[in-house]
Amino acid sequence: MDWKWSYGFGFMCVVGDVSPRVFVGHSIYKGKAALTVEPRAPEFAALASGAFKLAKEGFLLLQFAPAASPRQYDWNRKQVFSLSVTEIGNLVSLNTRDSCEFFHDPNKGRSDEGKVRKVLRVEPLPDGSGHFFNLSVQNKLLNMDESIYIPVTKAEYTVLVSAFNYILPYLLGWHAFANSIRLNDTSRTNNATPRYGEDYEWNR
Amino acid sequence: MDWKWSYGFGFMCVVGDVSPRVFVGHSIYKGKAALTVEPRAPEFAALASGAFKLAKEGFLLLQFAPAASPRQYDWNRKQVFSLSVTEIGNLVSLNTRDSCEFFHDPNKGRSDEGKVRKVLRVEPLPDGSGHFFNLSVQNKLLNMDESIYIPVTKAEYTVLVSAFNYILPYLLGWHAFANSIRLNDTSRTNNATPRYGEDYEWNR
Amino acid sequence: MDWKWSYGFGFMCVVGDVSPRVFVGHSIYKGKAALTVEPRAPEFAALASGAFKLAKEGFLLLQFAPAASPRQYDWNRKQVFSLSVTEIGNLVSLNTRDSCEFFHDPNKGRSDEGKVRKVLRVEPLPDGSGHFFNLSVQNKLLNMDESIYIPVTKAEYTVLVSAFNYILPYLLGWHAFANSIRLNDTSRTNNATPRYGEDYEWNR
Amino acid sequence: MDWKWSYGFGFMCVVGDVSPRVFVGHSIYKGKAALTVEPRAPEFAALASGAFKLAKEGFLLLQFAPAASPRQYDWNRKQVFSLSVTEIGNLVSLNTRDSCEFFHDPNKGRSDEGKVRKVLRVEPLPDGSGHFFNLSVQNKLLNMDESIYIPVTKAEYTVLVSAFNYILPYLLGWHAFANSIRLNDTSRTNNATPRYGEDYEWNR
Numbered sequence: 009m010d011w012k013w014s015y016g017f018g019f020m021c022v023v024g025d026v027s028p029r030v031f032v033g034h035s036i037y038k039g040k041a042a043l044t045v046e047p048r049a050p051e052f053a054a055l056a057s058g059a060f061k062l063a064k065e066g067f068l069l070l071q072f073a074p075a076a077s078p079r080q081y082d083w084n085r086k087q088v089f090s091l092s093v094t095e096i097g098n099l100v101s102l103n104t105r106d107s108c109e110f111f112h113d114p115n116k117g118r119s120d121e122g123k124v125r126k127v128l129r130v131e132p133l134p135d136g137s138g139h140f141f142n143l144s145v146q147n148k149l150l151n152m153d154e155s156i157y158i159p160v161t162k163a164e165y166t167v168l169v170s171a172f173n174y175i176l177p178y179l180l181g182w183h184a185f186a187n188s189i190r191l192n193d194t195s196r197t198n199n200a201t202p203r204y205g206e207d208y209e210w211n212r
Numbered sequence: 213m214d215w216k217w218s219y220g221f222g223f224m225c226v227v228g229d230v231s232p233r234v235f236v237g238h239s240i241y242k243g244k245a246a247l248t249v250e251p252r253a254p255e256f257a258a259l260a261s262g263a264f265k266l267a268k269e270g271f272l273l274l275q276f277a278p279a280a281s282p283r284q285y286d287w288n289r290k291q292v293f294s295l296s297v298t299e300i301g302n303l304v305s306l307n308t309r310d311s312c313e314f315f316h317d318p319n320k321g322r323s324d325e326g327k328v329r330k331v332l333r334v335e336p337l338p339d340g341s342g343h344f345f346n347l348s349v350q351n352k353l354l355n356m357d358e359s360i361y362i363p364v365t366k367a368e369y370t371v372l373v374s375a376f377n378y379i380l381p382y383l384l385g386w387h388a389f390a391n392s393i394r395l396n397d398t399s400r401t402n403n404a405t406p407r408y409g410e411d412y413e414w415n416r
Numbered sequence: 417m418d419w420k421w422s423y424g425f426g427f428m429c430v431v432g433d434v435s436p437r438v439f440v441g442h443s444i445y446k447g448k449a450a451l452t453v454e455p456r457a458p459e460f461a462a463l464a465s466g467a468f469k470l471a472k473e474g475f476l477l478l479q480f481a482p483a484a485s486p487r488q489y490d491w492n493r494k495q496v497f498s499l500s501v502t503e504i505g506n507l508v509s510l511n512t513r514d515s516c517e518f519f520h521d522p523n524k525g526r527s528d529e530g531k532v533r534k535v536l537r538v539e540p541l542p543d544g545s546g547h548f549f550n551l552s553v554q555n556k557l558l559n560m561d562e563s564i565y566i567p568v569t570k571a572e573y574t575v576l577v578s579a580f581n582y583i584l585p586y587l588l589g590w591h592a593f594a595n596s597i598r599l600n601d602t603s604r605t606n607n608a609t610p611r612y613g614e615d616y617e618w619n620r
Numbered sequence: 621m622d623w624k625w626s627y628g629f630g631f632m633c634v635v636g637d638v639s640p641r642v643f644v645g646h647s648i649y650k651g652k653a654a655l656t657v658e659p660r661a662p663e664f665a666a667l668a669s670g671a672f673k674l675a676k677e678g679f680l681l682l683q684f685a686p687a688a689s690p691r692q693y694d695w696n697r698k699q700v701f702s703l704s705v706t707e708i709g710n711l712v713s714l715n716t717r718d719s720c721e722f723f724h725d726p727n728k729g730r731s732d733e734g735k736v737r738k739v740l741r742v743e744p745l746p747d748g749s750g751h752f753f754n755l756s757v758q759n760k761l762l763n764m765d766e767s768i769y770i771p772v773t774k775a776e777y778t779v780l781v782s783a784f785n786y787i788l789p790y791l792l793g794w795h796a797f798a799n800s801i802r803l804n805d806t807s808r809t810n811n812a813t814p815r816y817g818e819d820y821e822w823n824r
Contacts, residue, residue: 058640093779096779100782182644184642185643188642193664
C-alpha cells in the first residue's frame with residue numbers, strides 16, 4: 009500500500025460496479041401522443057499520450073409514440089429523431105413566434121440514401137400557448153408513412169430548454185475538460201515557458 | 213488488495229457516513245407570512261442489468277407559514293404545496309406581467325378525492341415590483357379554510373428562478389446520466405457497431 | 417480491509433490535505449479604482465440524525481480600492497461590502513437602464529448601530545455602455561468618509577452576472593443537496609410508504 | 621491503514637493516471653473556413669498556508685482554418701485568437717443586431733510590439749440569420765496578411781453561448797472554490813468568532 013495523496017482534485021474511478029449506466033428521459037404525455045427526450049453520451053478517444061480527446065458529440069434522442077387508448081401509448085409504433093448539438097441550439101433559441109424544421113436521412117451516404125426521410129417541425133400553436141412538435145417519417149423501404157403531432161405548452165417547453173441548456177456542455181464533452189482542471193501550482197513552471205501567441209495577447 | 217485503477221472518471225461511493233442527507237431550503241420572510249422552498253430528490257429504480265433508470269421525478273416543496281408575531285412564524289399552521297417539474301417550468305418562464313395558477317388535490321384517485329383542494333396563485337404586484345404568492349387550502353375533512361399571501365420582490369423572484377433553473381436537471385435525474393459519462397475509449401468498438409437510425413442521421 | 421462498495425454515487429472525503437481552501441476572486445481594474453468580487457461559503461450545522469442543514473447562506477464580498485498611481489491600487493484604503501443572496505438577485509436581474517441601491521450598517525443591532533453607514537449604488541452609465549458601481553462609506557467612529565466609483569462595461573457586467581448565476585445555488589447550499597442525491601433503488605420501499613400530501617398531488 | 625472517514629465532502633485525488641488531460645473543442649465547418657473553439661484552464665498558485673489562489677484566468681482559444689478543398693481545411697494556415705474572460709462576456713451578451721471588435725498584439729510589452737496585429741470582428745449577417753466571425757492577422761515579421769471569414773448561424777451561436785456560459789466560471793476558477801465548500805459543522809466555532817464588517821451587514 010503505497011498510495012500518495014496529493015493536493016489537487018480530480019475524479020477517481022474504480023473498475024467494477026461504480027457509476028453504472030443510468031437511463032434518464034423526460035416525457036410529455038398528451039391525448040394523442042407522447043414524446044420522450046433522452047440524452048446520449050459523447051464519445052472519447054484515447055491518445056498515445058494518455059490524454060483523451062472528444063471523438064463524437066453526444067445528442068438527444070426524441071421518441072414519439074401515438075396513443076393507443078387513453079393514457080396508453082403504442083411504443084411499438086414509435087418514431088425516433090436524433091437532435092444534433094446545433095439542432096438543440098436551434099430549439100433553445102426559438103422564440104415564441106418562431107418555427108423550425110429539420111430534415112434527416114438515416115441512410116445518408118449509404119446505398120439506401122433517400123429511401124427514408126424524416127422531418128421534424130416545431131411550430132407555434134395558433135393561440136400562442138406553446139409549440140407543437142410534428143415528426144413525419146416517410147419510409148419507402150417499409151412502404152410506411154407516419155406523422156405524429158404533440159402539443160407542448162410554454163411551461164413544458166421551458167423545462168425542455170432548461171434540460172437542454174444543462175446537458176449541452178456534456179454533449180460537447182466540455183465537462184470532461186472542466187473536471188480535469190487541477191489545483192496544481194503552476195506559478196513556477198509557467199513563467200518559464202510562456203505559450204507564445206496563445207495566452208499573452210491581452211495581458212498588460 | 214487487488215483494485216485496479218482505470219482511466220476514466222466516475223463517482224465512488226463508500227458505504228457508511230459518506231454523503232449524508234442534507235436539508236436545504238430557501239426562505240423569504242415578510243410581515244404576514246414566510247415562504248420556504250425545499251427541493252425533494254428524484255427516485256431511481258435498479259434494472260436487472262445493473263443499470264438504473266429514473267423512477268420518479270423530484271419536486272419542490274413550498275411551505276407557507278402565517279406570522280404569529282413580528283418575525284415569528286407559526287409553522288404549526290403551515291400549508292404545503294408540491295411543485296412538479298412542469299409547474300416549475302411555468303414559474304421560471306413567467307414574465308413580469310404574467311399570472312399563473314395551479315390546482316392540486318392530494319387525494320386524487322383515492323376515496324377522499326375532492327375533499328381537499330389547494331390552489332397556488334402567482335400574480336404580479338399592482339406596482340410591478342414583483343409578484344405575490346397566494347396558497348389557498350380548502351379542507352372539508354378538517355372543515356378548514358386557509359389562505360396565505362406573501363409578496364415576493366423581483367430580486368427575490370430572481371433568486372428563486374436561479375435556484376429553480378439550477379435544480380431542475382437534478383429533479384429530472386439528468387445529473388445522474390451526466391455523471392455516468394465515462395472517458396472510455398470508444399473509437400474501436402463503435403465503428404464496428406453503428407447504432408442504426410439513431411446517431412448517424414446528420415453525419416456527413 | 418473490509419470496505420464495501422455499493423451502487424450509488426457520492427463524494428468521498430479523506431481527512432488530510434484534500435480539498436484545500438481555495439481563494440478565488442474576479443477583479444475589474446480601471447483608471448481610478450479596482451473592484452474585486454469574492455464568494456464566501458455558506459455554513460452548515462450537523463443534526464443529531466447525522467444529516468446536515470444549512471445554517472447560514474453564503475455571500476459575495478465586494479472590495480473597492482482607489483488607485484494610488486497608474487495600475488497600482490491602494491488596498492490599505494479598500495472599502496468592503498457584503499452582498500446577500502437577495503442583493504445578488506437584484507444585480508442579476510438589473511436591466512440596462514435600471515439602478516439599484518443597498519444600505520448596510522455593519523453594527524446593526526449592536527451598541528455602535530448607526531455609526532457606520534454603507535451605500536452601494538449601481539447606476540447606468542450616461543452613454544448606455546454599462547453601469548458604474550459606487551460604494552460610499554461614512555464611518556463616524558473613525559471620522560472617515562470615502563466614496564469610490566468604478567465604471568463597469570456591459571461585457572464586464574455580463575461576466576459578473578454569469579459568475580453570480582453560477583455561484584448562487586452554492587451560496588444557498590443547494591449543491592450539497594444535489595450532491596447527496598443517491599442512485600439507490602427506491603422502487604420497493606417507496607410504494608409501501610407514500611409521503612402523504614407531499615408528492616402525490618399531481619400524479620395521475 | 622489508519623484512514624479516517626469524515627463527514628463532509630470533497631474531491632479525492634490519487635497520484636497517477638487519474639483525471640488525464642482531456643482535449644475538447646467545438647467546431648463549425650463551413651464552405652470557406654472552419655472555426656474551432658477550445659477552452660484553456662486557469663492556473664492556481666499554492667500559498668504557504670496550504671491553500672490555493674487563482675493565479676491566472678483561463679481563456680478560449682479560437683482557431684480559424686481556411687478551406688483547402690471541399691470539406692478539407694488547411695490547419696497549417698490556421699490563425700488563432702485568445703478570448704479573455706471579458707471578451708467572452710462581450711460575445712455572450714451580443715444582441716442579434718450588435719457587432720463587436722477586439723484588437724490583440726501578442727507581442728505587447730515586448731521588443732516586437734506592434735509587429736503583429738490581430739483583429740477579431742463579429743458582425744450580424746445582412747439577412748439577420750446569424751453573425752459572421754472575421755479574424756484578420758497582419759504579421760510584419762513574416763510579411764503575412766491573412767483574413768478568414770466564417771458565417772455562424774443563430775443556432776450555432778446559441779451553442780457557443782451555452783458552452784461559453786458553462787465554462788466561464790471554470791475559467792475564473794470559481795468551480796474550485798465551489799468544490800472546496802465543506803459540510804463541516806460551523807455552528808459553534810462561528811458564533812465565537814464573528815467576522816467583523818464582512819458578513820453581518822444585513823442580518824436582523
